[in-house]
Amino acid sequence: MAQRTVLVVLFDGVQSLDVTGPVEVFAGAEQHTPGTYRVHTASLDGAAVRTSSGLTLVPDGTLADAPGPHTLLVPGGQGTRRPDPRLTDWLRTNASRAERLVSVCTGAILLAEAGLLDGRRATTHWAYCATLARDHPAVEVDAEPIYVRDGHVSTSAGVTSGIDLALALVEEDLGREVALTVARHLVVFLRRPGNQAQFSAQLAAQTAQREPLRAVQQWITEHPADDLTVESLAARARLSPRHFARAFRAETGTTPGRYVDRVRLEHARRLLEDTGDGVEEISRASGYGTPEAMRRAFVKALGAGPAEYRRRFRPLTH
The missing domain is CATH 3.40.50.880 (Class I glutamine amidotransferase (GATase) domain)
Structure with a gap:
């Protein structure tokens, strides 16, 4: 060679x-x-x-x-x-x-x-x-x-x-x-996939100015497995769904759905990297519901399914 x-x-x-x-x-x-x-x-x-x-x-x-x-x-x-x-x-x-x-x-x-x-x-x-x-x-x-x-x-x-x-x-x-x-x-990951985002969902989106919307952003981050539909989030912010969706995008630069998707993906990645939990358990904890739904999200965003992601990108400190 x-x-x-x-x-x-x-x-x-x-x-x-x-x-x-x-x-x-x-x-x-x-x-x-x-x-x-x-x-x-x-x-x-x-x-x-x-x-x-x-x-x-x-x-x-x-x-x-x-x-x-x-x-x-x-x-x-x-x-x-x-x-x-x-x-x-x-x-x-x-x-x-x-x-x-x-x-x-x-x-x-x-x-x-x-x-x-x-x-x-x-x-x-x-x-x-x-x-x-x-x-x-x-x-x-x-x-x-x-x-x-x-x-x-x-x-x-x-x-x-x-x-x-x-x-x-x-x-x-x-x-x-x-x-x-x-x-x-x-003492680093073998490598992060190239198409992984440069920064987290919380950093990628702007922080909302209005308190109800900031509180909703925080709720999403802390409760990825909850009902995070526009209707549910709008009710939490005490706004109509249409008004909420429009205000959320105007203040954060992204739609509620895209923000939820990023938070769930990031949460699932961290569980795969930092815990030994099974894919089924992680899919529920991250709000995907089923391993298949989480697999589709991973393949679309990262080009690798959860099992492959864990195999290739887990921490290598041991």
Whole structure:
């Protein structure tokens, strides 16, 4: 098996965890299976860079002298807000050398600036998705998933999602057992599915301004197995169903039904990850009623049924 070179681009204002998270994954895989990965870091002039948190990273050399990469990894950080034109020029000219192009967080902005995401589906940190879509209309921006893979180009959301994506790439290259071993060492999930939402149902929706609606949001979160029809929730808010549905959407940015779906999915995921309860018990506790109803919801949202989700994404601390 040929060794894969992972070239990590460094620049002033880079987010340190965007760099170190994926690097630890690839380095861990190399330790487990020697000869599989060579991680090389480089900046434009080979000088040390100062990260957004104040840490200093010393690269292995210059981008001009860097070895030809199998995987070119572009992290994000504050330095992507006003990128050095020399860096985007280098990416535009040299990215085609890589068999695999990867960005973490706002590294997607650098790829977009270089024209490398035109016509592709991509994501970035949720706070910058609107900016990416506005400034680069040729990019199909998806703000929901933690990472997106479109051909040989992979983009991930904020910070720790770079670890998820790196684990997925290791699993693709070396198999599940190696990725599992690396994940255990890092005390993380084997990997979250790429289409898992970037944030929870409670964070994805806005908090309602009016007290009756805020109270209903909290009730949904605490009682996912209860009757959560629009009629029942409207009665709790002391509003007509039509008025409630209209007000809920206006204040939270989502419909009551979609909010309930997200809460139930999140509740079921946590039970699968954190408990040994059976699927039938979890389906009742999460408001699905039957295992089949929960399975359909999981497949639609996550691309995997509950049993498969538990097998692949359970915590790996033991």
